[in-house]
Amino acid sequence: MNKCSWALSSPAEEHYHDAEWGVPVHDDRLLFEFLILEGAQAGLSWATVLNKRTGYQQAFDQFDVQKIAQYSEQKQQALITNPEIIRNKLKIKSAVTNAQAFIKIQQEYGSFDCYIWSFVNGQTINNAWQSMGQVPAVSAESEAMSHSLKKHGFKFVGATICYAYMQAIGMVNDHLISCPRHVEVSMT
Numbered sequence: 001m002n003k004c005s006w007a008l009s010s011p012a013e014e015h016y017h018d019a020e021w022g023v024p025v026h027d028d029r030l031l032f033e034f035l036i037l038e039g040a041q042a043g044l045s046w047a048t049v050l051n052k053r054t055g056y057q058q059a060f061d062q063f064d065v066q067k068i069a070q071y072s073e074q075k076q077q078a079l080i081t082n083p084e085i086i087r088n089k090l091k092i093k094s095a096v097t098n099a100q101a102f103i104k105i106q107q108e109y110g111s112f113d114c115y116i117w118s119f120v121n122g123q124t125i126n127n128a129w130q131s132m133g134q135v136p137a138v139s140a141e142s143e144a145m146s147h148s149l150k151k152h153g154f155k156f157v158g159a160t161i162c163y164a165y166m167q168a169i170g171m172v173n174d175h176l177i178s179c180p181r182h183v184e185v186s187m188t
Contacts, residue, residue, distance in 0.1 A: 002176075002178050002179065003017060003018075003179050003180070003181070004017060004132065004175055004176050004179045004181070005132055006132065007021075009047060010047060012047070012050050012051060013046070013047055013050060016050055017181065018181065020168070021167065021168060021175075021181075022167060022168075022170050022172075022173050022174065022175055022181065022185040023170045023185060023188055024124055024169070024170035024171075024188055025168075025169040025170055026113045026117070027113070028065070028106065028111055028112045028113055029062075029063055029064070029065070030063075030169075031112050031113060031116060031169060032063050032065050032098075032099070032102055032112065033056075033057075033063040034165060034168045034169050035098060035102070035154075035157075035165060036056070036060065036063065036095050036098065037049050037053065037056065037168075038156075038161050038164050038165045038168060039091060039094055039095070039098070039155070039156030039157065039161060040052075040056070040085075040086050040088075040091050040156075041161070041164065042091070042156055042158075042161060044086065046164075048086070049086070052084060052085055052086060054084075055082070055083075055084025055085050056084075056085050058084065059079055059082050059084060059085050060079075060085075060095065065099045065102050065103060066099075066103070068095055068096060068099035069096065069099035069100045069102075069103055071095075071096045071099075076089075076092050076093060076096065079092045080092060090155075090156075091156060093155075094154075094155035094156045097153065097154070097155050098154050098155060098156075098157075100153070101149075101152050101153040101154050102154075104152065104153075105152060116145070116169075116171075117171065119141045119144055119145045119148075119166075119171070120141055120166075120171045120172075124170055124171060124172065124173055124185075124186070124188075125141070125171065125172045125173065126172075126173045126186045127172060127173060127174055128177050129174060129176050129177065130176065130177060130178070131176065132176065135174050136163065137160050137163060138159040138160055138162075138163050139163055139166075139172070141166065141171070141172075142159045142160070142162040142163035142165075142166055143159045143162075145157075145159075145162040145165075145166070146158055146159040146161070146162045149162070170185065170188070173185045173186055
């Protein structure tokens with residue numbers, strides 16, 4: 001059995017593939033982290049974001065949503081000069097905006113987990129792709145998620161970003177059926 005081909009590009013990507021990608025996440029802090037990281041990826045490769053993940057964790061207070069929601073303009077300006085993260089003003093500002101919207105979702109739904117997993121009725125969609133060319137960039141669920149997140153005030157949450165987010169947090173299992181992780185993830 002062969003791993004998904006994208007996972008063989010670097011040791012970091014292989015570790016991420018083997019340990020995290022597609023594993024269902026229900027912890028709000030980690031759900032927020034992946035939401036910010038997927039938004040940061042817009043226009044870039046996942047490898048770029050993955051290589052800066054530790055820098056993001058340090059720069060963004062371990063993704064403490066309460067702290068990030070309160071970031072001042074001064075703090076945001078300091079982040080723009082931090083070489084350990086992607087220094088894009090709009091993406092940094094969106095992290096603050098998204099933290100504020102995330103908190104509102106938690107208040108309305110009890111947790112972000114309850115809200116976000118409702119797009120797949122609380123169950124992972126286990127796909128059965130034979131090649132990477134079959135894996136879609138969007139789905140009906142990611143379109144609905146994107147629309148809802150935007151309505152709630154989130155930024156950098158287009159349907160493609162939402163689909164990548166769904167893959168990251170295990171809402172969809174897009175490991176190829178030839179990959180040993182496909183069965184492992186489907187059993188979690």
